[in-house]
Amino acid sequence: MSSKKEIIEIMVKEIFNNNNLDYYDILFTKDMESHMVLDELDINNVENMKSMMDVLQNCFSNLMVKSEEIISERDKAFALFKFSGIHDKDKFMGMEPKGKKIEFESYNIFYFKKNQISFHRGITNVIHQLKMIE
Amino acid sequence: MSSKKLEIVKSLVDEVFIKDNPDYMNEICTEDMESHFIIDELDIHDVEGIKTLNAILNQCFSDLKVEIEDLFAEKNKVLLVLKFTGKHDKECFLGMEPKGKNIEFLTYDIFYFKGNLIYYNRGITDVIHKLDMLE
Numbered sequence: 001m002s003s004k005k006e007i008i009e010i011m012v013k014e015i016f017n018n019n020n021l022d023y024y025d026i027l028f029t030k031d032m033e034s035h036m037v038l039d040e041l042d043i044n045n046v047e048n049m050k051s052m053m054d055v056l057q058n059c060f061s062n063l064m065v066k067s068e069e070i071i072s073e074r075d076k077a078f079a080l081f082k083f084s085g086i087h088d089k090d091k092f093m094g095m096e097p098k099g100k101k102i103e104f105e106s107y108n109i110f111y112f113k114k115n116q117i118s119f120h121r122g123i124t125n126v127i128h129q130l131k132m133i134e
Numbered sequence: 135m136s137s138k139k140l141e142i143v144k145s146l147v148d149e150v151f152i153k154d155n156p157d158y159m160n161e162i163c164t165e166d167m168e169s170h171f172i173i174d175e176l177d178i179h180d181v182e183g184i185k186t187l188n189a190i191l192n193q194c195f196s197d198l199k200v201e202i203e204d205l206f207a208e209k210n211k212v213l214l215v216l217k218f219t220g221k222h223d224k225e226c227f228l229g230m231e232p233k234g235k236n237i238e239f240l241t242y243d244i245f246y247f248k249g250n251l252i253y254y255n256r257g258i259t260d261v262i263h264k265l266d267m268l269e
Contacts, residue, residue, distance in 0.1 A: 069244060071206065071207070071212075073206040073208060074206075076206065078213040078242075080244070107258045109204060109213075121215075123242055123258045123260045124258075127262050128262075
């Protein structure tokens with residue numbers, strides 16, 4: 001049985017960095033509920049999480065995600081992710097691509113049922129970081 | 135022990151944000167405590183920055199309420215999620231004129247301890263996403 005930390009690390013590696021779609025079904029319950037807002041994109045289920053990753057992949061090259069902090073207790077784990085990438089593909093939040101590097105963080109809490117994530121909530125500071133790609 | 139650290143963070147919420155006793159920070163933080171928390175132009179990087187944040191919220195909102203939404207710990211780290219609610223009927227807040235409307239926003243904080251004192255804090259808020267509630 002994987003620890004909560006190991007599951008988070010697998011998510012970072014497979015979903016965020018390898019863009020391996022198969023892992024959504026492995027790591028999340030089918031009815032997983034999410035509460036995270038990224039501009040006009042209101043992320044409230046697994047499909048919305050996939051959409052968020054699509055947006056990031058479509059806008060940035062060299063997209064990298066690192067877990068900077070993981071704190072876990074019983075059936076939940078907090079994870080602080082740092083995203084970085086070069087904005088040289090599609091428009092992002094209305095910003096034209098200019099080949100500049102962006103870095104932003106997201107703070108997340110994942111709630112587990114057995115070894116799958118059943119609920120997620122999070123906040124990102126991407127709005128504060130948009131000046132990096134002006 | 136993690137349970138002692140949880141109690142310290144609970145007391146921080148109670149004293150600083152609920153009882154509006156910002157000087158309590160001096161009792162539970164190291165003198166050189168470092169903080170990284172950004173709300174718009176306010177870059178909070180030490181104990182005084184956290185006191186300033188509390189003062190701004192009290193200057194802008196009446197009926198300011200703070201609730202713990204989540205709190206857990208591992209070793210020397212504590213994760214805290216707070217929900218702030220209030221009525222914007224006092225001073226300008228992040229450039230918004232007061233119109234008597236209610237706001238609700240969240241903060242996520244990590245507190246790092248040396249012994250039983252907080253020496254480092256980093257956090258984030260979704261208040262920027264919630265400003266349309268004040269329009």
